[in-house]
Amino acid sequence: MIPLFHDFTDATVLIFGGGPVGARKARRFAREARVVVVSPAFVETDFGDSELVRAAPDPGEVDGWLERHEPALVVAATDDEAVNDAIVDAAQARNVLVNRADRAGGREPGSVVVPATVEERPVTVAIGTGGTAPALSKYLRKDLEETLAGAGEMATLLGELRRELKARSVPQHRRRQLVTSVVEDSTVWTALRTGTTKPRQVIDDVIADELVSGGESP
Numbered sequence: 001m002i003p004l005f006h007d008f009t010d011a012t013v014l015i016f017g018g019g020p021v022g023a024r025k026a027r028r029f030a031r032e033a034r035v036v037v038v039s040p041a042f043v044e045t046d047f048g049d050s051e052l053v054r055a056a057p058d059p060g061e062v063d064g065w066l067e068r069h070e071p072a073l074v075v076a077a078t079d080d081e082a083v084n085d086a087i088v089d090a091a092q093a094r095n096v097l098v099n100r101a102d103r104a105g106g107r108e109p110g111s112v113v114v115p116a117t118v119e120e121r122p123v124t125v126a127i128g129t130g131g132t133a134p135a136l137s138k139y140l141r142k143d144l145e146e147t148l149a150g151a152g153e154m155a156t157l158l159g160e161l162r163r164e165l166k167a168r169s170v171p172q173h174r175r176r177q178l179v180t181s182v183v184e185d186s187t188v189w190t191a192l193r194t195g196t197t198k199p200r201q202v203i204d205d206v207i208a209d210e211l212v213s214g215g216e217s218p
């Protein structure tokens with residue numbers, strides 16, 4: 001499987017099944033997409049910002065739900081294998097992406113797996129185990145949350161630094177040296193994590209040094 005980042009803004013994600021798994025996927029996708037969850041019962045209370053529809057479609061009715069909602073992705077998270085089978089068939093027939101929660105292997109074309117994710121905006125890390133050990137994905141996600149502390153601010157800082165160096169027509173090889181030296185600087189990481197220095201200060205210092213030294217290596 002090849003990991004890709006998919007933008008679901010303005011798209012619909014249709015989820016069948018309102019148990020713990022359906023709720024977890026709903027919370028995940030509702031951060032970006034319009035999410036509709038179809039289930040005869042909603043045991044969980046937190047579905048994020050999703051629309052909940054009480055219904056128990058049988059296999060023959062599943063396709064009608066896809067026709068009405070025109071989703072970009074369908075999630076099969078019911079405990080009924082025949083319904084999950086019908087969801088995969090309907091999604092394939094309509095060329096819609098499908099995530100099946102009750103299978104680890106033997107996947108069909110167009111099927112996607114939901115990874116564990118760490119988000120330090122705008123940094124995103126996705127973890128998968130090819131379906132072998134989801135509990136390990138979860139464990140590694142928790143571990144990485146600590147490792148990535150400050151990465152979002154670092155990304156924002158470097159983005160601004162690149163833009164400002166470009167605007168000052170600093171040559172490409174020199175921009176690369178400067179950006180790399182900031183990202184590898186442990187004192188900058190510590191400053192971002194502890195909040196002792198603001199990203200703006202780091203950018204101003206790099207640019208001031210550059211203007212004084214006229215582009216000599218640090």
Ligand SMILES: C[C@@]1(CC(=O)O)c2cc3[nH]c(cc4nc(cc5[nH]c(cc(n2)[C@H]1CCC(=O)O)[C@@](C)(CC(=O)O)[C@@H]5CCC(=O)O)C(CC(=O)O)=C4CCC(=O)O)c(CCC(=O)O)c3CC(=O)O
Nearest residue numbers: 101102103104113114115116128129130131134135137138
């Ligand atoms: C294939 C996949 C399909 C998909 O759902 O996309 C899938 C399938 C299955 N999961 C099962 C079990 C568990 N899943 C979790 C947790 C997560 N599962 C997620 C993804 C995936 N799960 C995809 C593969 C990802 C990969 O490659 O690693 C995560 C990462 C993302 C998310 O769901 O949001 C989320 C952690 C999120 C986080 O915390 O960050 C836990 C842990 C817990 O609940 O505490 C358990 C119990 C422990 C265990 O069994 O490991 C079962 C057996 C059901 C049974 O036995 O009946 C199946 C079906 C099967 O294996 O047949």
Ligand SMILES: NC(=O)C1=CN([C@@H]2O[C@H](COP(=O)(O)OP(=O)(O)OC[C@H]3O[C@@H](n4cnc5c(N)ncnc54)[C@H](O)[C@@H]3O)[C@@H](O)[C@H]2O)C=CC1
Nearest residue numbers: 017018019020021022038039041056057077078079101102
């Ligand atoms: N991918 C993952 O991370 C995991 C997957 N699983 C698998 O995913 C499935 C769902 O897990 P849970 O949420 O824990 O199960 P659950 O049994 O608590 O929830 C299933 C939900 O589906 C609903 N449902 C039943 N028939 C339906 C229909 N025709 N249409 C719409 N909804 C219907 C039920 O009312 C219930 O709310 C399980 O069968 C299990 O095999 C389990 C744990 C983790």
